[in-house]
Amino acid sequence: MQFIDKAKIKISSGKGGNGVVAWRREKFVDKGGPAGGDGGNGGSVYLLADEGMSTLMDFTYRSIFKAENGENGFKKSMHGKSAKDLIIKVPTGTIVKDIKTGNIIADLTVHNQKVLIAKGGKGGRGNTHFCTPQNRAPQYCEPGEPAIERELILELKLIADVGLLGMPNAGKSTFISRVSSAKPKIADYPFTTLVPNLGVVRKSTGDGFVIADIPGLIEGASDGVGLGHDFLRHVERCRFLLHIVDGTAQNPIENYKIINNELQKYSQKLASLHQIVAVNKIDAIDDDRLSELISEFKNNGIDVFKISAVTGENIEELKYELEKKVNEIPKPVSEVTIEQDLGATDNDDSYWEIKKIDKETYQIIGGKITRISQVIDQRSTEQVIRLQNTMKAMGIISELKSLGIQNGDTVLVGKLALEYWDDEMYK
Numbered sequence: 001m002q003f004i005d006k007a008k009i010k011i012s013s014g015k016g017g018n019g020v021v022a023w024r025r026e027k028f029v030d031k032g033g034p035a036g037g038d039g040g041n042g043g044s045v046y047l048l049a050d051e052g053m054s055t056l057m058d059f060t061y062r063s064i065f066k067a068e069n070g071e072n073g074f075k076k077s078m079h080g081k082s083a084k085d086l087i088i089k090v091p092t093g094t095i096v097k098d099i100k101t102g103n104i105i106a107d108l109t110v111h112n113q114k115v116l117i118a119k120g121g122k123g124g125r126g127n128t129h130f131c132t133p134q135n136r137a138p139q140y141c142e143p144g145e146p147a148i149e150r151e152l153i154l155e156l157k158l159i160a161d162v163g164l165l166g167m168p169n170a171g172k173s174t175f176i177s178r179v180s181s182a183k184p185k186i187a188d189y190p191f192t193t194l195v196p197n198l199g200v201v202r203k204s205t206g207d208g209f210v211i212a213d214i215p216g217l218i219e220g221a222s223d224g225v226g227l228g229h230d231f232l233r234h235v236e237r238c239r240f241l242l243h244i245v246d247g248t249a250q251n252p253i254e255n256y257k258i259i260n261n262e263l264q265k266y267s268q269k270l271a272s273l274h275q276i277v278a279v280n281k282i283d284a285i286d287d288d289r290l291s292e293l294i295s296e297f298k299n300n301g302i303d304v305f306k307i308s309a310v311t312g313e314n315i316e317e318l319k320y321e322l323e324k325k326v327n328e329i330p331k332p333v334s335e336v337t338i339e340q341d342l343g344a345t346d347n348d349d350s351y352w353e354i355k356k357i358d359k360e361t362y363q364i365i366g367g368k369i370t371r372i373s374q375v376i377d378q379r380s381t382e383q384v385i386r387l388q389n390t391m392k393a394m395g396i397i398s399e400l401k402s403l404g405i406q407n408g409d410t411v412l413v414g415k416l417a418l419e420y421w422d423d424e425m426y427k
Contacts, residue, residue, distance in 0.1 A: 007059035014042025016121030016144025022075035036126030043067030043083035049108035103339035121145030160212035163238035373414030
């Protein structure tokens with residue numbers, strides 16, 4: 001299985017459906033009045049933490065996600081159908097970053113934790129909502145709100161109780177297969193583990209704790225050598241570390257120091273985590289060499305367990321110590337700073353601009369004004385007047401005047417081509 005711990009995705013919520021202008025036309029109902037239905041709401045987009053997922057690999061095959069649009073309203077006061085929300089599952093431990101702002105907007109650390117990423121557009125109201133004693137036959141309705149489009153970075157930081165560290169080929173995979181039901185690939189060559197393996201170790205109380213076999217680190221890992229940066233981030237959420245040292249290596253003490261030096265260079269927080277050290281492969285070491293090795297560690301102020309992951313020697317004693325520390329050491333508090341995510345609910349698209357096509361033609365470009373134009377019937381004087389009042393309120397008319405528009409010039413708004421006339425005639 002390929003391990004992917006970063007992904008870039010593009011998401012879009014659904015647009016709201018448009019309201020409609022319609023009328024009651026039953027045979028025996030005189031002056032039936034407005035009967036335009038509302039548009040349905042567009043689908044929102046959520047991220048959902050799923051502890052059953054372990055990588056972001058799915059997002060390499062699909063990186064664009066779009067919720068459905070709301071349905072337009074109907075006559076006879078029938079509302080359009082609202083679209084279903086889109087739920088995107090991500091692994092527990094996923095951090096979400098907005099590419100545009102650079103802000104971290106979510107840290108999904110708990111199974112089934114759900115966060116809104118893009119709110120669906122609200123459906124527009126039909127003309128039934130605009131009926132008043134002064135205007136019993138409103139000729140206008142509302143367009144639906146727009147979708148929200150965003151680009152996000154997903155970054156996975158595994159959540160485990162114990163981080164398993166050690167040089168390549170130190171025996172970490174063998175150890176995790178011995179103490180849990182995990183079945184990592186095991187072979188006698190460096191860099192066997194190319195992905196972090198998670199294993200659940202059963203406690204004496206019946207529940208369990210999670211141990212993460214982090215791929216072997218090498219000198220320079222904190223500077224990005226090899227896959228150092230990609231893997232070191234996964235250690236940051238652990239309660240403490242289990243450092244397995246290959247007792248058959250040429251210089252086990254030096255290997256131990258190299259790993260800790262990389263932790264120190266990468267993060268003071270990592271370097272300060274409690275460590276349990278286990279010298280592995282004691283079945284392949286003669287007694288004199290083992291005694292000499294243990295003395296070297298003790299002379300450096302390091303207490304160690306002596307184990308053989310292959311034969312199982314002293315494994316139960318080490319498991320007991322791990323369980324004890326899991327009960328004693330609390331989970332680290334997340335230091336991720338979550339910014340207020342205004343982008344998730346920002347359906348406002350009131351930005352506009354005016355382009356002068358030629359001497360007598362002006363084009364208005366902008367989301368909101370374009371959407372309004374989509375529900376305007378150019379044959380209805382009342383609807384055109386309402387559009388002009390909206391343009392005036394948005395400052396568009398003032399800008400047109402400053403650009404030198406003259407009576408009789410053409411104003412293009414969405415699908416509409418309107419003849420401009422000074423608004424004094426409507427006062």
